[in-house]
Amino acid sequence: MHRTHTCGELTLADLGKSVTLSGWVQKSRDLGGMTFIDVRDRYGITQLTFNTDDDETLRARARELGREYVIKVTGTVIERSSKNSKIPTGEIEIKVADLEILNAAKLPPFTIEDETDGGDDIRMKFRYLDLRRNPVRQNLILRHKMAQEIRRYLDSEDFLEVETPVLIKSTPEGARDFVVPSRMNPGEFYALPQSPQTFKQLLMVSGFDRYFQIVKCFRDEDLRADRQPEFTQIDCEMAFVEQEDILNMFEGLTKHLFQHVKGIDLGTVPRMTYAEAMRLYGSDKPDTRFGMQFVELNDITKDKGFPVFDAAELVVGINAKGCAHYTRKQLDALTDFVKRPQIGATGLVYARYNEDGTIKSSVDKFYSPEDLQAWSAAFDGEAGDLFLIMAGPKDKVRKQLNELRLEVGQQLGLRDKNKFSPLWVIDFPLLEWDEDTERYHAMHHPFTSPKPEDIALLDSAPGEVRANAYDLVINGVEIGGGSIRIHDRELQSLMFKHLGFTPEEAQKQFGFLMEAFTYGAPPHGGLAFGFDRLVSIFAGLDTIRDVIAFPKNNSGRDVMIDAPATVAPAQLDELSLALNIKAK
Amino acid sequence: MHRTHTCGELTLADLGKSVTLSGWVQKSRDLGGMTFIDVRDRYGITQLTFNTDDDETLRARARELGREYVIKVTGTVIERSSKNSKIPTGEIEIKVADLEILNAAKLPPFTIEDETDGGDDIRMKFRYLDLRRNPVRQNLILRHKMAQEIRRYLDSEDFLEVETPVLIKSTPEGARDFVVPSRMNPGEFYALPQSPQTFKQLLMVSGFDRYFQIVKCFRDEDLRADRQPEFTQIDCEMAFVEQEDILNMFEGLTKHLFQHVKGIDLGTVPRMTYAEAMRLYGSDKPDTRFGMQFVELNDITKDKGFPVFDAAELVVGINAKGCAHYTRKQLDALTDFVKRPQIGATGLVYARYNEDGTIKSSVDKFYSPEDLQAWSAAFDGEAGDLFLIMAGPKDKVRKQLNELRLEVGQQLGLRDKNKFSPLWVIDFPLLEWDEDTERYHAMHHPFTSPKPEDIALLDSAPGEVRANAYDLVINGVEIGGGSIRIHDRELQSLMFKHLGFTPEEAQKQFGFLMEAFTYGAPPHGGLAFGFDRLVSIFAGLDTIRDVIAFPKNNSGRDVMIDAPATVAPAQLDELSLALNIKAK
Known part of the structure; x- marks a missing residue:
């Protein structure tokens, strides 16, 4: 023994x-x-x-x-x-x-301690040693516990876990599909699923009613710190429901997890429309751990001779409470921050509400003390506050101010990893305009239903049409998203038309789904959580990599096993393939 | 609502x-x-x-x-x-x-009833309608329940479910790997796992101690009725254990499932060595729902002038209890059965123990009534029994008699789907000789440990070396199998050598695993259940197809979504691939 x-x-x-x-x-x-x-x-x-x-x-x-x-x-x-x-x-x-x-054991290439001396590369190469370290092991134990609790909750709510296929068919968004050549069917390929979307909808057509799956999905795209070519979704779908039923069910799941895994009572999850989130936070995934909501100032800044504000579609700012003491150097750093190429602002206006009651701004040339008092009133300001204001085209400046808000929140320690602030963002737009292809794309996916009252706008103002689509955001991270689906063949055809599919293309790619809709499809909708991200939020981590046992690096490589790798010519031959590598 | x-x-x-x-x-x-x-x-x-x-x-x-x-x-x-x-x-x-x-709904192409009028092909094409039928839905509900109970049991035993990667590296048995071209790494491919074997062993090296995963695995091989290109394993591994610990743990899991899903007390699972299973049943997965064990008759049949028996390495028979009444036509049918090409026997000898006490055989010319009484004694025969005897080279005749035994058991209604007879088969051979390649292959896989007392035989009599390997068999179906693994680098190298790998090949394919063994690998072993088969046994089905929501057909096609399919030339281009289809 x-x-x-x-x-x-x-x-x-x-x-x-x-x-x-x-x-x-x-x-x-x-x-x-x-x-x-x-x-x-x-x-x-x-x-x-x-x-x-x-x-x-x-x-x-x-x-x-x-x-x-x-x-x-x-x-x-x-x-x-x-x-x-x-x-x-x-x-x-x-x-x-x-x-x-x-x-026996050779001396490991890095110390097996909570704080190791090993860099990222060496730890990934010897991931099996890295996994011996307590913090990494605890992340995977947490992941296991969460998966167990998710299944326990959904099982108790009559959800059935149904495994959907991994070898499926390539879709029009196929550029990001991984494909798998079929030896038995020369010249043909399977695709790995980016999500089990169509299968879960077919399960609803089958009467499965409440489906879930904790399932690997795949996307062949350039990787960022928080993306992996294979990732795990908690994929869910329900029939005979409306949006309200879905929000309640998965709010219940989220609360259950916080309660049973972290011992935290999350309370009721607030809701906010997409439009409101953009207006108040400049983001569809606002970090609501702290306030600092946007205040729009066009009305009280205009016609005072400051051309930047006068010309701007939107003048908008935030109140960095208690930051009036910021030095010139700190303020310059914030200006530099918003001017960085990836943010791209042209400048930042500030106004300090000094402890002596005076307000001093970087644009005093144009605005009188009374003007600045009006600003302060708009910001609900008090002595000690710092107002940070940006101006420009609405969509652009909101994105920029969102970045600034997050940066200031970070500096002020308002983004506490041990605090959890959830939010439902609802009423997403159905379509978004893509500058590159000069056409509308589905913001969620082509199966998302428009709000019935907005369908009439599809022809006249497609960008205005709202969808029955929703995201769950925690601490500024999109944890899950979903929609009520289209279950009517005609409406689905109309959607494909508006997304630029010819009827033939739609038929070729999704004929089986549209045909299924003609055999008695119930109203249905669902949601998918990003499981890796959910675990990383629970673990208080910024990236998903450390909640994955064997992650890949930013080039999609597993450096431990050295994959991907070349295969033998005979194997390619059997697959009816040849390499066709072009010089760069 | x-x-x-x-x-x-x-x-x-x-x-x-x-x-x-x-x-x-x-x-x-x-x-x-x-x-x-x-x-x-x-x-x-x-x-x-x-x-x-x-x-x-x-x-x-x-x-x-x-x-x-x-x-x-x-x-x-x-x-x-x-x-x-x-x-x-x-x-x-x-x-x-x-x-x-x-x-609304169009009239479905087949009736949505327990007994449908739809053939296999149409039901697969409209699988979403087939799934509406009660028996099919019940199979998937059963599958869900079993998955839940498996997780509940293993969680309570401190197993952690850890997700291992789907995009891995091709192995030497790679001819059956599905491969996935990598866009980011031109000319290189991932492989889909045939099992997470090396990763679960690395998790043991990491100290994870008790691992499991209900996980999709992939094998690109010609499909039979009970195979699918993607299938699901309950994959398990434990460290600091011996074979006995593993058998007990997974016998516990199996009993738990029968108890909680079917309300059946399975009792203690008997054990039998591979050698004994071959001797008594001519199979390493005997159906023990009925007896009819093999009886070897060389000693009492030889030197009586019957050249077929005298020349045979093995004379072996079964007692078909109570079948003395079989007609000549029925006996001819059994002879035809064993002569079919896929079985390939040259003939079948029978002896009837008549109700009047006489014994009448098809070889009375050579054997006296006293000889036949001796046969009967060996068979533990009584009036009314029928003895069926075959002769030939040992391995071959055992296989043939196994088929006959199963056929007779079937005819006698002894293979009751509602009866469950489990068996551990242990002490499998480590290696098996492959006639085609003229070398030894690992019977289980190259990571299986030989019995320490047999290691000395590796050079002199490789075929005699027994492994610490075991299978769980229920009703003649292999439900699970596993082994105690090698955890010593030197022994692993020796194994690869005996399997015909050069040191370079072993290093290229499994260098990371052998290196891991040098950093402190604990003794470990495990087991994997075929989840699809386990569910089909519980459901009383002969094939796994109806316990899979969206199965593929025998050509590896999903006829509902029409996959695999061609992909756009531009996509192949992005993957640095070209088609290379040869005329047959």
Whole structure:
């Protein structure tokens, strides 16, 4: 038998017991005639003692153990003289009588500690060693717990987990599909799903009513810090529901998770329309952990001779509460921040509400003290506040001010990882204009239903049509999104038309779905959570990489196993393929 | 609101309630001034009534509803005059006051009934309609329940579900890998996993200790009735264990599933060595729902002048209890059965133990009544039995007699789908000789450990080396299999050598795993269940196809969505690929 107990469970209650433990040598130190070894497993760390007076040979063997050796020891639980209150086993130690080396270990290329000396690249190459570190392991334990709780909740609500296929068909948004050549069908390819969207809708047509799946999805796109070519969705769909039913159900799931995994009562999740979110935060995923809502100032800034404000479609600002003490250097840094190419603003106007009651702005040339008092009133300002104002085309300046708001919030410590502020953003636009292709695209996806009262606008003002679409945002991160779907064949055809599909294209790609709609499709809708992001939010992390056991790097490579890799010519031949690599 | 209740829950306890139901029109019939409609959802069927006397217009609208229309009705729960005791809602009906058609439906191409008139092809093309049928839906509900119970059990045993990557690296058995070209890495490919084997072993090296995953795996091979290109495994691995620990743990899981899903106490699972299974059943996955074990007869049949038996390496038979009454025609049919090309026997000898105490065989020319009495004693025979005997090279004749045994068991009704007979088959050979390639292959996989006491045989008698490998068999179907793995780099290198890998090949393919073994790998082992097969056994089905929501056909095609399919030339170009289809 390899162990009677784990390395995390023995306490004073076990004194005198003869036990066997197995695990890894965390560290070793000599003190007089004794050697102390910390042995580690998934459950914790236990101290072992070897005493020359008791057994000289055994102690000599213990002294030769290197870090990360795998050992098995048998001994007696005794009370520790020097206790460690930080760990559950800190009051006991094992007086070892027998030691077996299960496997030796080379010195690892970085320390297996909470704070390691290993850089990102080396940790990814030796990910199996990185996974030994407590914070990384805790992330994956958290992920497991969350998946269990999600299933428990959805099962209790009569959802059925149904596995949908991974080898499917390429879609028109296919440029981002991974494809898989079929040996049995030369010249043909499967695609890996970007989501199980059409299958879950077909399950609704089948009467499955309440479906979910925690499922891998795939997207072949250039990767950013928070994207992976394979990612995991909590994919859900319900029939015979309206938007309200869906919001309530998944608000329930979210609250359940916070309650059962983090012990946090999330309260009721507030709702905000897309239009309002853009107006108040310049973002469809506002970080509502802090206020600092946008205040629009066109009315009270115009016609005072400041050409920038007078010419601007939108003059809008935020009140950085208590920041009047910002130095000139700090203010310049904020101006530089908004002028960075990726933000692209031309400037930043500020006004300080000094402690003495005066207001001093960077545009005093144009605005009188009374004007500035009016600004302050609009900002609900008080002594000590700092107003930061930008101007420009509406959509652009809102995006820019959103960045500034987040930066100031960060500087002020308002984006606390231990605080969770959820928000439903609803009434998304159905379509968005794409400058590159000069046509409208579905903002969510082509299966999202327009609000019935807006359908008439499809021809006259497509950009104004609102969808039955919603996102769940937590701390400024989009955690999930979904919509009420179209379940009527005619409406779906109309949508495809407005998205620029010819009837033939629509038929070729989605004929099976549109045909399904003619055999009795119920009203339905759903939502998908980004599971990786949800776990990373729970873990207080900024990226999803550390909640994934074996992530890929920004080039889509798994550097540990060295994938992707070349394949043998004979294998390509069997797949009826040839390489066609073009010089750059 | 679309419904207050489901179509499966209203009973006499609800009399007088005003309710709203939504669902599909199952059937409709007129009787006098009334129309009766059965409305169906996932939960059941409820009868609706429309009465001309109450509302002529409403009834007229009801008469126009076609099969599979999606409707929403509001009405009152009343007692039924003609009750149906077969369904839970059979004592009530809904007197409808309001009817809304949520969606019309074309007549489906086959009937949505337990026994449908649709053939396999049409049902697969319209799988979303096939899924409406109760037996198919029940299979998927069963699958969901089993997945939930598996997770509940493993979670309670401290297993962590860890997602391993789907985009991995092609392996030497790569001929059966699906590959995925990488746009970002021209000329390179990912492979889809045939199993997460190396990743779960790395998780053990990481200290994850108890891992599981219900996970899709992929194999690009010619498909048989019970194979799919994508299939689902319950993949498990444990560290610091021996074979005994693993058998106990997963016997526990299996018993838990039978108990909680089927209400069956499976009892202790018997164990049998591979050698014994081959000797007694001629199969490494014997169907132990019935006895009819092999009896070897060389000693008592030889030197009596029958050249076929005298020349045979093995003379072996089964006792078909109570089958002495088989007619000549039935016996000829059994002989024809074993002579079929896929079985390939040259003949079948039989002996009848007649009710009058005489024994009559097809080889009476060579064997005296006393000889036949000796046979009968070996078979533990009695009046009424039929002995069926075959002869030939040991391995071949065992396989042939296995087929005959299964056939006779089938004919005798001994293979009852409602009876479950599990068996651990242990001590599998490590290697098996492959005639085609003229070398040894790993019988399980290259990571399986030999029994320590047999390692010395690796050079002298590789075929004799037993592995720490085991299969779980239920009713003659291999449900799961696994092994204790190698965790020592040197032994792993030795294995690769014996499997014909050069050191360079081993390093290229599995360098990362062998390197991992040098950083402190614990003893570990595991098991994977075929989840599709396990569900099909629970469902009493012969194939896995009906426990998969959207299966592929024998050519690997999804005929519903028409995948695989061609992709645009531009997309191939982006992937640095060209088609290279050769004429057959």
